[in-house]
Amino acid sequence: MNATDTELRSPAATRTPAPGPAPAAAVRQADGMAVASFVFGLIGLLAMNLLLGPASIVLAALALRRGTSRPGRARLGLALGVADLVVLACLVSADQTWSWSIG
Numbered sequence: 389m390n391a392t393d394t395e396l397r398s399p400a401a402t403r404t405p406a407p408g409p410a411p412a413a414a415v416r417q418a419d420g421m422a423v424a425s426f427v428f429g430l431i432g433l434l435a436m437n438l439l440l441g442p443a444s445i446v447l448a449a450l451a452l453r454r455g456t457s458r459p460g461r462a463r464l465g466l467a468l469g470v471a472d473l474v475v476l477a478c479l480v481s482a483d484q485t486w487s488w489s490i491g
Contacts, residue, residue, distance in 0.1 A: 414454060421451035422462035429468025433475060441472030 425447035432440030448466035456462050 415457055418451045418454035418456035419458050421447045421454070422456045422458045422465060425451060425465025426461050426468065427465075429465045429472060432472035433468065437472035437476045441469045441476065444469030444472065 425444045428440045428447065429444035432444060444465050448462045448469060451462040451465075452459060
């Protein structure tokens with residue numbers, strides 16, 4: 389047996405490396421999801437809250453799960469997405485329709 393055989397059979401050689409910090413591209417992608425969640429939630433308060441509310445919630449949850457460097461923005465997007473659905477529920481209960489108009 390030579391040195392390379394013992395290195396291949398040692399337990400240290402079979403271990404997988406410990407997970408380090410997330411790669412920069414993954415964090416950047418999660419940051420983009422956090423910002424998109426915030427924007428969708430904000431726009432959803434005014435229009436298309438049936439579509440943009442759930443999209444905002446999903447993007448915020450994904451951004452938080454992937455470890456965004458902007459967790460505050462993701463949480464705000466989550467809150468705005470929930471607020472979109474609450475506004476929609478209030479409007480539906482007020483006039484019994486899924487559509488609403490200003491004026």
